[in-house]
Amino acid sequence: MVRLYRSEADKKIAGICGGLAEGYKMDSNLIRVVVVFLGIATGGLPLLVAYIVGWIIIPPRPAPPVHG
Secondary structure, three states: OOOOOEOOOOOOOOOHHHHHHHHHOOOHHHHHHHHHHHHHHHOOHHHHHHHHHHHHHOOEOOOOOOOO
């Protein structure tokens, strides 16, 4: 099972697509193209609501522990 986090390194808005790409080891641009296609196909509102909910409930990736 993949633990989903929002990406801090690969983000355009909230890091949702970048986090999905990191979790499933895919290209983030492919995820973004699919999201845009789904947005066009559904009229945008369902995808917008899902993105906002994801922004709220998916935590950002925690910083790696610092050893020193």
